[in-house]
Amino acid sequence: MENSGVLLVISAPSGAGKLTLLNEVRARKVDQIVTTVSATTRPPRTGEQEGIDYYFLERSVFEARRDRGEFVEWAEVHGNLYGTLNDELDRCLDTGKDVILELDVQGMQNLRRQRDDVVSIFLMPPSLEELERRLRSRGTDDNEVIELRLKNARHEIAERHAFDYIVVNDKIESAASDMEAIIRAERCRAERQP
Amino acid sequence: MENSGVLLVISAPSGAGKLTLLNEVRARKVDQIVTTVSATTRPPRTGEQEGIDYYFLERSVFEARRDRGEFVEWAEVHGNLYGTLNDELDRCLDTGKDVILELDVQGMQNLRRQRDDVVSIFLMPPSLEELERRLRSRGTDDNEVIELRLKNARHEIAERHAFDYIVVNDKIESAASDMEAIIRAERCRAERQP
Numbered sequence: 001m002e003n004s005g006v007l008l009v010i011s012a013p014s015g016a017g018k019l020t021l022l023n024e025v026r027a028r029k030v031d032q033i034v035t036t037v038s039a040t041t042r043p044p045r046t047g048e049q050e051g052i053d054y055y056f057l058e059r060s061v062f063e064a065r066r067d068r069g070e071f072v073e074w075a076e077v078h079g080n081l082y083g084t085l086n087d088e089l090d091r092c093l094d095t096g097k098d099v100i101l102e103l104d105v106q107g108m109q110n111l112r113r114q115r116d117d118v119v120s121i122f123l124m125p126p127s128l129e130e131l132e133r134r135l136r137s138r139g140t141d142d143n144e145v146i147e148l149r150l151k152n153a154r155h156e157i158a159e160r161h162a163f164d165y166i167v168v169n170d171k172i173e174s175a176a177s178d179m180e181a182i183i184r185a186e187r188c189r190a191e192r193q194p
Numbered sequence: 195m196e197n198s199g200v201l202l203v204i205s206a207p208s209g210a211g212k213l214t215l216l217n218e219v220r221a222r223k224v225d226q227i228v229t230t231v232s233a234t235t236r237p238p239r240t241g242e243q244e245g246i247d248y249y250f251l252e253r254s255v256f257e258a259r260r261d262r263g264e265f266v267e268w269a270e271v272h273g274n275l276y277g278t279l280n281d282e283l284d285r286c287l288d289t290g291k292d293v294i295l296e297l298d299v300q301g302m303q304n305l306r307r308q309r310d311d312v313v314s315i316f317l318m319p320p321s322l323e324e325l326e327r328r329l330r331s332r333g334t335d336d337n338e339v340i341e342l343r344l345k346n347a348r349h350e351i352a353e354r355h356a357f358d359y360i361v362v363n364d365k366i367e368s369a370a371s372d373m374e375a376i377i378r379a380e381r382c383r384a385e386r387q388p
Contacts, residue, residue, distance in 0.1 A: 004316050027266040046225035046242045107359070121382075122384070140373070158372065160384065161384050161385075161387075162384075163384050164383070164384060165379065165382040165383060165384060165386045166382060166383075166384050167382055178377070178379075178382050179379060180375070181374070181375040181376075181379045181382070182373035182375075182378075182379040182382060184371070184372060184376075184379070185359065185372075185375045185376040185378070185379035185380070186361060186374060188315075188361055188372050188375070189359060189360075190316070190356075190357050190358060190359060190360050191355075193299070193354070193355075
């Protein structure tokens with residue numbers, strides 16, 4: 001993995017503020033973080049370009065590659081398959097830039113079995129009380145959904161020690177600085193140096 | 195090691211700029227880095243206080259503790275013994291602040307056998323040519339001494355992969371930011387979190 005970018009995987013319970021944090025980190029490091037191109041079975045829309053917007057694959061091809069374990073993640077949405085190819089990670093990392101993947105605990109652990117260059121971060125809410133407050137203040141979910149999200153969050157938080165790093169998202173600026181520090185430190189890791 | 199400071203060990207070949215770098219890092223993080231108090235067999239000078247300037251030990255006590263392996267490093271200078279007690283590291287780290295020790299490769303590896311919380315950094319000159327240029331520009335050493343320092347530097351650099359991190363001291367500001375990032379990232383390590 002010499003001279004290549006850092007492959008970060010981030011997981012967070014719903015309401016921990018992952019999207020806001022990633023927007024902040026991407027804004028700070030706009031030239032250093034590269035976005036992977038997903039593969040999809042959805043037909044291209046007007047103007048969409050192969051290899052830039054998506055890799056457009058026939059369903060049979062997508063499924064064959066998926067069954068050969070070539071995807072690090074995949075999902076079916078509205079009848080179309082979407083996923084990230086392991087090859088695509090290498091293509092991005094070989095540019096020397098960093099990649100941030102959003103995966104759940106299982107996804108992170110699967111990826112770790114495939115690759116030895118995974119740097120994993122679990123994003124923690126400051127407390128379960130604060131998480132509940134954030135979920136309720138969204139005003140989008142009813143009580144039952146909120147209770148389910150909190151239950152899932154407790155399970156996910158219980159597995160946080162499966163990750164390399166734990167970042168507490170108390171203040172977004174501080175959590176973004178933690179992520180920047182982790183990327184910078186990982187680039188100094190001896191095993192990355194020639 | 196929960197909620198305790200980060201124990202950093204830094205090694206560098208002569209001329210790599212370790213002292214300037216550490217001054218810069220200590221200036222940036224003046225409230226976060228604590229200086230360990232050394233033990234010595236030298237008698238106290240006027241105004242020197244036990245436990246603040248030094249731990250003043252009888253020679254027999256120093257030697258007995260040294261022989262029991264209680265020191266992480268020690269040396270004899272002008273007939274007096276000086277050293278850093280392992281206990282002292284714990285006292286400092288328990289305050290939640292970080293400690294930076296300067297040790298050579300052997301010293302770092304000895305410490306690692308005693309403790310599992312060592313974070314080690316090897317400070318690299320940008321190149322051997324630049325190292326030679328720096329050593330010569332000091333104007334303090336004759337050619338023979340410079341050749342010896344360069345020979346030692348080559349040996350030390352060959353062992354850099356024994357360290358957790360390698361920081362290249364090309365620009366002092368950038369190397370100091372690398373060290374700050376390493377400390378910040380290490381504080382986010384999952385095994386440090388409750």
